[in-house]
Amino acid sequence: MNIQTSLDATAESLLLPQPYLLFLGDTTERGYAKTAFGLRDWAPEKCVGEYALPGATVSAGLVSLTPAEARARGARSLLIGVANSGGVIPESWIPALVEALDAGLDIVSGMHMRLADRPELAGRAQRLGRRLIDVRHPPAGLTVGTGRKRSGQRLLTVGTDCALGKKYTALAIARAFAARGVDADFRATGQTGIMIAGGGMPMDAVVSDFEAGAAELVSPDAAPGHWDVIEGQGSLFHPAYAAVSLGLLHGSQPDVIIVCHEPGRTQVLGSPGYALPSIEDTIDLNLRLGARTNPAIRCAGVSFNTAHMDAGAATALMAAESARLGLPVADPIRGGDAFERLLDSCLA
Amino acid sequence: MNIQTSLDATAESLLLPQPYLLFLGDTTERGYAKTAFGLRDWAPEKCVGEYALPGATVSAGLVSLTPAEARARGARSLLIGVANSGGVIPESWIPALVEALDAGLDIVSGMHMRLADRPELAGRAQRLGRRLIDVRHPPAGLTVGTGRKRSGQRLLTVGTDCALGKKYTALAIARAFAARGVDADFRATGQTGIMIAGGGMPMDAVVSDFEAGAAELVSPDAAPGHWDVIEGQGSLFHPAYAAVSLGLLHGSQPDVIIVCHEPGRTQVLGSPGYALPSIEDTIDLNLRLGARTNPAIRCAGVSFNTAHMDAGAATALMAAESARLGLPVADPIRGGDAFERLLDSCLA
Numbered sequence: 021m022n023i024q025t026s027l028d029a030t031a032e033s034l035l036l037p038q039p040y041l042l043f044l045g046d047t048t049e050r051g052y053a054k055t056a057f058g059l060r061d062w063a064p065e066k067c068v069g070e071y072a073l074p075g076a077t078v079s080a081g082l083v084s085l086t087p088a089e090a091r092a093r094g095a096r097s098l099l100i101g102v103a104n105s106g107g108v109i110p111e112s113w114i115p116a117l118v119e120a121l122d123a124g125l126d127i128v129s130g131m132h133m134r135l136a137d138r139p140e141l142a143g144r145a146q147r148l149g150r151r152l153i154d155v156r157h158p159p160a161g162l163t164v165g166t167g168r169k170r171s172g173q174r175l176l177t178v179g180t181d182c183a184l185g186k187k188y189t190a191l192a193i194a195r196a197f198a199a200r201g202v203d204a205d206f207r208a209t210g211q212t213g214i215m216i217a218g219g220g221m222p223m224d225a226v227v228s229d230f231e232a233g234a235a236e237l238v239s240p241d242a243a244p245g246h247w248d249v250i251e252g253q254g255s256l257f258h259p260a261y262a263a264v265s266l267g268l269l270h271g272s273q274p275d276v277i278i279v280c281h282e283p284g285r286t287q288v289l290g291s292p293g294y295a296l297p298s299i300e301d302t303i304d305l306n307l308r309l310g311a312r313t314n315p316a317i318r319c320a321g322v323s324f325n326t327a328h329m330d331a332g333a334a335t336a337l338m339a340a341e342s343a344r345l346g347l348p349v350a351d352p353i354r355g356g357d358a359f360e361r362l363l364d365s366c367l368a
Numbered sequence: 369m370n371i372q373t374s375l376d377a378t379a380e381s382l383l384l385p386q387p388y389l390l391f392l393g394d395t396t397e398r399g400y401a402k403t404a405f406g407l408r409d410w411a412p413e414k415c416v417g418e419y420a421l422p423g424a425t426v427s428a429g430l431v432s433l434t435p436a437e438a439r440a441r442g443a444r445s446l447l448i449g450v451a452n453s454g455g456v457i458p459e460s461w462i463p464a465l466v467e468a469l470d471a472g473l474d475i476v477s478g479m480h481m482r483l484a485d486r487p488e489l490a491g492r493a494q495r496l497g498r499r500l501i502d503v504r505h506p507p508a509g510l511t512v513g514t515g516r517k518r519s520g521q522r523l524l525t526v527g528t529d530c531a532l533g534k535k536y537t538a539l540a541i542a543r544a545f546a547a548r549g550v551d552a553d554f555r556a557t558g559q560t561g562i563m564i565a566g567g568g569m570p571m572d573a574v575v576s577d578f579e580a581g582a583a584e585l586v587s588p589d590a591a592p593g594h595w596d597v598i599e600g601q602g603s604l605f606h607p608a609y610a611a612v613s614l615g616l617l618h619g620s621q622p623d624v625i626i627v628c629h630e631p632g633r634t635q636v637l638g639s640p641g642y643a644l645p646s647i648e649d650t651i652d653l654n655l656r657l658g659a660r661t662n663p664a665i666r667c668a669g670v671s672f673n674t675a676h677m678d679a680g681a682a683t684a685l686m687a688a689e690s691a692r693l694g695l696p697v698a699d700p701i702r703g704g705d706a707f708e709r710l711l712d713s714c715l716a
Contacts, residue, residue, distance in 0.1 A: 167607030167639045228579045229572035231611035256614075259515030259661050263579035263615030270607050291515045294660075305656075312642075313607050 034159050035219040037096035037126045037151065039065070041087060042080055044072040045113055047102045055130060055212050056080040056101030062191050063216045068095045073116060078102070087116075087123035097126040097153070099215060107132030114140050126151040130211035155214045158226045158234065165232030165271050167313055172242030174314075175366060176274035177252040177323065178306045180296050181289055182261060184282040185325035185352075186252040187213050192352030193278070194249040196363050204247040207238045209268060213251045223253050224264050231264065235271025250274065256305050257297040258288055266309060273314040276366050277306050282325040283337055299345060321348035321362040382507050383567040385474045385499065387413070388447035389438035390428055392420040393461055395450045403478060403560050404428040404449030410539050411564045416443045421464060426450070435464075435471035445474040445501070447563060455480030462488050474499040478559035503562045506574045506582065513580030513619050515661055520590030522662075523714060524622035525600040525671065526654045528644050529637055530609060532630040533673035533700075534600035535561050540700030541626070542597040544711050552595040555586045557616060561599045571601050572612050579612065583619025598622065604653050605645040606636055614657060621662040624714050625654050630673040631685055647693060669696035669710040 042056045050057075059067055060080040069085035072078075080101065087098060098120035104110065109117075109131055117127055117135075121144050129135050135152035136142040145152050175193065177186040190206060190213075197204035206213075208220030226234040239248035250272050254261030279302050288294035297305075303319045310317040322345065326334035334351060338358055342349040348365045350358035390404045398405075407415055408428045417433035420426070428449065435446060446468035452458065457465075457479055465475055465483075469492050477483050483500035484490040493500050523541065525534040538554060538561075545552035554561075556568030574582040587596035598620050602609030627650050636642035645653075651667045658665040670693065674682035682699060686706055690697040696713045698706035 165608035167636075167642055224575075224577040226576055227572075228574055228576040228612045228615060229609065231576045232608050256657075257660060259618050260513035260580050261577065262618055262657075262660075263611040264576045266604075266614045267576060267611030270610055288515075294515055308653075309604075309610075312605055312610075 034153070034155060034214060034221065036128050036153060036155070036215065038218050039068050039095055040097055040099035040128065041085060041090035041095045041120070041125065042067055042070040042082060042101040043098050043116065043120075044070055044076050044078055044080065045100070045102045045104070045110075046073040046075045047078045048076065050078055052104060053078045053080065053102045055103065055215060058212045058216055059099070059101060063218075066218065068093045070101070071098065071116070073112065087120040087125055091124045095125060097128045099128040100131060103131065109133050109135065109138055114138065117141055118144055121145055121148055121150045126153060128153045128155060128215065130155045130215065132156065155211045156222050156225050158222050162226060162230040162237070163233050164230060165236050167270075169314070170236070170239070170241045170273060171244060172239075172246040172248065173276075174239055174248045174250060174272055174274045175276040175278065175320075176250045176269065176272045177278050177280050178265070178269070178302065179252060179255045179280040180257070180299065180302045181282070181285060182254050182258060183289055184280055184285065185323060186280045189278060189280050189323040189352050190249045190251045191216065192359075193363065193366065196352075196359070197247055197249065200363065202247055202367065203243065203245060204249055207248050207250040209235075209238060209251045209253050223268050224261070226267075228263055228267065231267025232271035235268045239272060252280070255288075255302075256309065257302070259291050259294055269306060269310050270313045274310060274317055275314060276318060276320045277303075277310065278321055278323050278362070278366070279303055279306070279319060280323045280325065283329065299341075319347065320365040320368070321350065323362070324349060324351045326351045326354065382501070382503060382562060382569065384476050384501060384503070384563065385444035386566050387416050387443055388445055388476065388563075389433060389435060389443045389468070389473065390415055390418040390430060390449040391446050391464065391468075392418055392424050392426055392428065393448070393450045393452070393458075394421040394423045396423070396425045398426055400452060401426045401428065401450045403451065403563060406560045406564055407447070407449060411566075414566065416441045418449070419446065419464065421460065435468040435473055439472045443473060445476045447476040448479060451479065457481050457483065457486055462486065465489055466492055469493055469496055469498045474501060476501045476503060476563065478503045478563065480504065503559045504570050504573055506570050510574060510578040510585070511581045512578060513584050515618075517662070518584070518587070518589045518621060519592060520587075520594045520596060521624075522587055522596045522598060522620055522622045523624040523626065523668075524598045524617065524620045525626050525628050526613070526617070526650065527600060527603045527628040528605070528647065528650045529630070529633060530602050530606060531637055532628055532633065533671060534628045537626060537628050537671040537700050538597045538599045539564065540707075541711065541714065544700075544707070545595055545597065548711065550595055550715065551591065551593060552597055555596050555598040557583075557586060557599045557601050571616050572609070574615075576611055576615065579615025580619035583616045587620060600628070603636075603650075604657065605650070607639050607642055617654065617658050618661045622658060622665055623662060624666060624668045625651075625658065626669055626671050626710070626714070627651055627654070627667060628671045628673065631677065647689075667695065668713040668716070669698065671710070672697060672699045674699045674702065
């Protein structure tokens, strides 16, 4: 699998300097290190090691290196692999980040606060000629969508809600396609995905007029047998984020959608009073809206996030749902025959 | 009709200093002066006069005043009422804009280029304490939508395409509501509408994550009998702009939609190969998606832009379409009984 992006040169693209040294700060809560774990799980070849401050108790299990040691092993950037509650870069991290700049590394961040808003970093980076890259911020020069049909095949993961496995599903499908010898790229549309891919487009940060156009950039023309496996965002049914989802759907022009769902979730995340849509309604609405830019769009299956279930219950539920829906239903993280059937359906 | 906005104080709102002196530049083509004509037609009480450079042949028919004269008559800003092909502020306008700043006026612009990007203007404005206001740029501090149902009534104009009368329809309905004694506000979502209203939200320039949230700000909680008449943007069927339309639809939570259409248009503007949707499909999709945040949404009628038709043909077509659709169909600019029936239907 080629897990990189090759954004069109008409927009200045977000391409990250790799490989990375993963920075874990002084983190003591595993939940804050999701980015580091995602990189370890999906792009270990892009990570030369990890670097933590005294007091940190969380590790991604990589070799511990100083910035200078990492640079000597080929690292090109220090990547902030942890979040914190405020999205702010704390004072306690600054010496380590300056050390990285001094050692010859750029810095890559997915925090809300821009790296350059810390004067200590901005001044040092400028003097040394290093780059401070905020992956939450889209590239300059984006344009409106054209709706022109592009060559190659495209798959988009969509969802009944946000935060239930659209990124992991796309990564797993891209990896499995590659294992079958299918020429495929994972296309990242959110910050962690962009770090894993080494490039992409932070779709939720794009100005709405350019949303579909930015999605068009993410998956450019390709060879007829090539698949772009595109990370979905949000949900068409989400009262806050549906604009992101529709722009991504229109611009992606998917030939195939996979609907992602977490069994047992009944309410939209963060929107009290909003019931989760059914899987059937989610399929139907995505096909209806997606047909506008690709009349051949079809749903090839459903991805369940069953991390909270035991294996027997998960397998039974997925078999029952597959029979009910008449579509493959699989948990890509569990894999197995069900996932193979879902892949067959994608490539059919 | 109160044609102002009262944006929530949680976001720094776009509220324009009024009344205006309309600036016409050195324009010789009427098509470039649409903003000035819109202000003359819909907000004459906000315009103390007009100011043109030597060589201009276009007039909005207002009294000709210098910036100093306009200031003496109460003007608070010079409003650039003309566009040009590049969206750039030409060198030839600078002396007049500086003259306005010197006379005590702020400057309001809807051009692509920011006023502050002209150093002559930025420096002068800062020294004099004047404001340079670009209505294409959204206020700071926007947040994601909540989906919370707000009090008061809302009407949103939606369309089969862009640029076919959603702003004029909303303005005409707000004016007609006021004439009937209904408490109503026109809510602006695009640059010309914002200038007419004296405030609003440039929805197409809002980051997509905040699109629905920005739409929620535009029409805040109101008294039960109050109507917000909200200017629509784009179209759910437009391959480039549907994200804007869906965020606006979800955030507006309209009780009533009016579908705007231009008879005879068969292709989406600027998107070759995209057929215009039917009026029925446009009603159906807007109701389906809009029901997510307001299950009571209904379509009260259809607005036709018949500017290119003669009166007899327009009247006959609207009567036939009204019978076919089972809904009032009217051209708000022509008014008449058909428009009264459409208003009845909105308020029913």
